[in-house]
Amino acid sequence: MWYLLNKPEEVISPSLLFYKDRIENNIRSMVHMAGDVNRLVPHVKTHKTAEIVKIQLEAGVNKFKCATIAEAEMLADAGAKWILIAYQLTGANIPRLFALRKKYPETTFSSLIDNEQSAQALQDISETEDVVSTIFIDVNNGMNRSGHPTNGLLLSLYRFLSGLPNVEVSGVHVYDGHIRNAEFSERKAESDAAFEKVYPLLDLIREDIGTEPVVIAGGSPTFTVHLLRPDVLLSPGTNVLWDWGYGDQFDDQPFLHAALILTRVVSKPSCGVITIDLGHKAVAAENPVDRRFRILNLNGYTVTGQSEEHGVLQIGEDVWENIQIGDVYYALPYHICPSVALHDYASVIENGEVTDEWKIVARNRRLTV
Numbered sequence: 001m002w003y004l005l006n007k008p009e010e011v012i013s014p015s016l017l018f019y020k021d022r023i024e025n026n027i028r029s030m031v032h033m034a035g036d037v038n039r040l041v042p043h044v045k046t047h048k049t050a051e052i053v054k055i056q057l058e059a060g061v062n063k064f065k066c067a068t069i070a071e072a073e074m075l076a077d078a079g080a081k082w083i084l085i086a087y088q089l090t091g092a093n094i095p096r097l098f099a100l101r102k103k104y105p106e107t108t109f110s111s112l113i114d115n116e117q118s119a120q121a122l123q124d125i126s127e128t129e130d131v132v133s134t135i136f137i138d139v140n141n142g143m144n145r146s147g148h149p150t151n152g153l154l155l156s157l158y159r160f161l162s163g164l165p166n167v168e169v170s171g172v173h174v175y176d177g178h179i180r181n182a183e184f185s186e187r188k189a190e191s192d193a194a195f196e197k198v199y200p201l202l203d204l205i206r207e208d209i210g211t212e213p214v215v216i217a218g219g220s221p222t223f224t225v226h227l228l229r230p231d232v233l234l235s236p237g238t239n240v241l242w243d244w245g246y247g248d249q250f251d252d253q254p255f256l257h258a259a260l261i262l263t264r265v266v267s268k269p270s271c272g273v274i275t276i277d278l279g280h281k282a283v284a285a286e287n288p289v290d291r292r293f294r295i296l297n298l299n300g301y302t303v304t305g306q307s308e309e310h311g312v313l314q315i316g317e318d319v320w321e322n323i324q325i326g327d328v329y330y331a332l333p334y335h336i337c338p339s340v341a342l343h344d345y346a347s348v349i350e351n352g353e354v355t356d357e358w359k360i361v362a363r364n365r366r367l368t369v
Contacts, residue, residue, distance in 0.1 A: 001296070001297065002019070002022075003017075003019070003260055003296060003297075003330045004297075004330070004352060005017075005262070005328075005349065005352055005353075005354070006352040006353055007353070007354075008262065008328045010354065011262055011347055011354060013262050013263050013264040013277050013278075013328070014261050014262065014263045014277055014278050014279075014282035014283075015261065015262045015343075015347055016259065016260075016261055016339075016340065016343040016345070016346040016347070016360075017259065017260045017261065017262055017330075017346065017347050017349050018049075018052075018241075018258065018259055018346040018347070018348050018349065018358060019257075019258045019259070019260075019349045019350075020348050020349065020350050020355070021350060022256040022257070022258035023052060023055065023240060023241065023258045024055060025256055025258075026239055026240050026241070026242065026255045026256055026258055027055055027056055027059050027061075027240060028059065029239075029254055029255060030042065030236055030239055030240070031059055031060065031061070033223075033224070033227060034227065034234055035227075037059065037060040037061055037062075038062065038063075039232075039233055039234050040061050040063065040233070040234055040235075040236075041063040041064060041065050041084065041216050041233050041234065041235040042056060042061060042064060042065065042235060042236055042237060042239075042240065043064075043065040043066065043067075043086070043219065043235050043236070043237030044064055044065070044066050044071055044074070044075060044237070044362070045066060045067045045068075045071060045237055045337055046237045046238050046240055046241055046336060046337045046340065047240055047241055047259075047340060047360075048071060048074065048340060048341060048360050048361065048362035048363050049340075049346070049358050049359070049360055049361065049362075050074050050077065050078040050358075050359075050361055051348075051356075051358045052240060052358075053074070053075055053078040053079075053080060054078055054079065056240075057078070057079055057080065062080075062081065062082060063082040063083075063084070063233070064080050064082065064083050064084070065083075065084045065086045065216070065235045065237075066083060066084070066085055066086065066362075067085070067086055067087050068085075068087070068362065068365065069085070069089075069093055069096045069097065069100065069366070069369060070361075070362045070364055070365055070366055070367050071085075071362040072085050072097075072100055072109060073100060073103075073362075073367045073368065073369055074361050074362040074367065076100065076103070076104040076107045076109075077104075077367075080107065081106060081107050081108065082107070082108050083107060083108065083109050083110070084110045084111070084112075084136060084173070084216065085097070085109065085110065085111045085112070086112055086138075086173060086175070086235075087111065087112060088111065088112045088113060088114055088115075088118050088138060088146060089111050089118075089122075090118065090121070094121060094122060094125055095125065096369050097109060097111060097133075098125065098129055098131075099369045100369050101131070103368075103369065108134065109134075110133075110134040110135055110136055110170055111133070111135055111136075112135065112136055112137075112138035112146075112147075112173055113135045113136075113137060113138060113157075113161065113167075114137070114138040114139075114140070114146060114147050114148040114157075115148065115157070116157065116160050119135070119157075119160065119161055119164060119167060120164075122135070122167055123164045123165075123166050123167050126166035126167060127165070127166045131166065132166050132167070132168050133166060133167050133168070134168045134169075134170045135161070135167055135168070135169060135170065136169075136170055136171050136172060136173040136214075136216065137154075137157065137158060137161070137169060137171075137172050137173065137201070138173050138175075139154065139172055139173065139174045139198055139201065141174055141176060141194040141195065141197050141198055142176060142178055142179070142194045143175055143176060143177055143178045144178070147173075147174075147175070150197035150198060150200075150201075154200070154201050155200060155201060155204050158201060158204060158205060158208075162208065169205070170214055171213050171214025171215055171216065172198065172201060172202065172205070172213055172214070172215050172216070173216050173217075174195065174198055174215060174216070174217045174218070175217075175218065175219060175235075176191055176194050176195070176217070176218055176219075176222050177218075177219045177221065177222075179191050179194065179221060179222055179225075180221045180249065182249045182250070182251075184224065184225075184250075184251075184252045187221065187222060187225060188225045188228075191218070191222045191225040191226070192225075195217065195229075198215075202215065212231055214233065215231065215232045215233065216232075216233045216234075216235055217229070217232045217233070217234070217235075218232075218234060218235065218236075219235060219236060219237055219238075220236045220237055220238040220239050220246060220250075220253075221246070221249075221250065223236040223239065223253065224250075224252050224253060237337070238336060238337060239253065239255050240258070241257075241258045241259040241336045241340070242255040242256060242257050242258060242259075242336070243257070243259075243332065243333050243334060243335060243336035243337075243339075244257075244293070244294050244332045244333060244334045245287075245291075245334045245335055247332075257332055259333070259336055259339075259340065259346070260296070260330045260331060260332055260333075261278060261282060261283055261293065261330075261331045261333060261339065262328060262329075262330060262331075262347075263276045263277055263278040263282075263295075263311070263328075263329050263330075263331050264276060264277055264326055264327065264328055264329070265323060265324065265325055265326060265327045265329070266310070266325065267325070268320070268323065268325065271317055271320060272314060272315055272316065272317050272320050273304075273312065273313070273314055273315070273320070274312075274313050274315060274320065274323055275310050275311065275312050275313070276310070276311045276313065276329060277309060277310065277311075278293060278306075278310075278311040278331055279306055279307055279308045279309040279310050279311060280292070280306050280307070280308060281308050281309060281342060282309075282339075282342055282343070283331065283333050283339045283342070284333060284334070284335045284336075284337075284338035284339045284342070285306065286335065286338065287334055287335065289303050289304070289305065289306050290302070290303050291334045292306065292333070292334050293311075293331040293332060293333050293334060294331065294332045294334070295313075295329045295330065295331050295332075296329075296330045296331070296332055297329055297330055298313075298315075298329055299319075300315060300316050300319060301313045301314065301315045302314045302315075340360060340363070341360070341363045342363075343360055343363070344359065344360060344363070345357045345358060345359045345360060346358050346360060
């Protein structure tokens with residue numbers, strides 16, 4: 001099996017495992033599918049790891065997306081020169097952005113705006129600092145999380161932004177992460193319908209500046225849909241590690257599972273029950289207990305409970321008798337992004353051997369800025 005370690009006894013549990021060759025394969029697949037590496041703006045919130053950023057840079061990726069100031073700092077420190085913080089910054093995070101700009105003057109940082117109040121706050125600080133801040137208009141075309149609705153006032157927002165002397169509109173950010181139909185044709189139809197709502201804004205910007213506006217669209221689920229829009233930049237994130245949730249759902253995306261969590265049996269409290277050291281402090285727990293992890297090297301079990309440091313499994317008595325305390329299992333997270341953020345580092349696996357440790361540096365909310 002591709003995931004088995006030659007010396008699992010040397011790895012603590014629970015422990016995050018990164019399979020380097022599979023990560024490299026997924027990055028190559030993203031580049032190949034995009035057709036032009038310059039179309040890629042991969043999101044780093046999935047892995048939060050400088051070493052993976054460097055692999056992406058070596059593959060020719062030159063633009064990145066992130067969600068936090070810490071992720072942006074990690075990116076700049078790793079050598080990224082173009083970074084979109086796909087978040088609307090408020091309060092103390094705005095001066096942190098300017099501190100980043102001063103620390104990494106050769107890197108272009110942009111952020112999102114979806115309302116006039118936030119734009120004015122950014123304008124005021126930009127004027128004080130005597131700089132121009134680049135932004136992307138965050139458009140809500142159905143996600144209903146952030147972004148300006150696709151109504152007539154969206155055009156008014158663009159006109160307001162265009163009048164701010166220290167704010168420059170670089171383009172439009174359209175995230176449709178709510179579209180997750182398993183069938184590609186259905187996913188495409190829903191994405192197309194949602195994207196059409198953005199056309200009036202794109203037409204206005206096109207008429208205003210005389211060129212095509214920069215559009216960054218979609219995430220991992222609609223990656224293969226937006227591939228078909230030649231003028232759109234793509235921002236897959238989960239694809240670099242892949243997980244159970246997306247892997248089982250999207251047959252049209254040829255990515256490999258590249259991150260697992262090693263766990264061990266710590267107790268056999270009663271006949272047919274085993275307890276592993278995989279609690280919800282080591283794997284994302286936002287989903288029901290039966291959709292948090294899948295054990296690859298164990299069949300016929302049911303996850304019946306989970307607490308901070310324990311996972312409880314019901315299993316057939318015949319199998320239970322052969323399980324020993326300390327047995328090693330390999331768990332595939334249902335949602336890899338928040339699972340990675342629960343670990344300080346990942347053991348890097350190559351040909352069954354642990355060859356390195358990569359720090360999940362941007363799991364912290366603050367690095368130096």
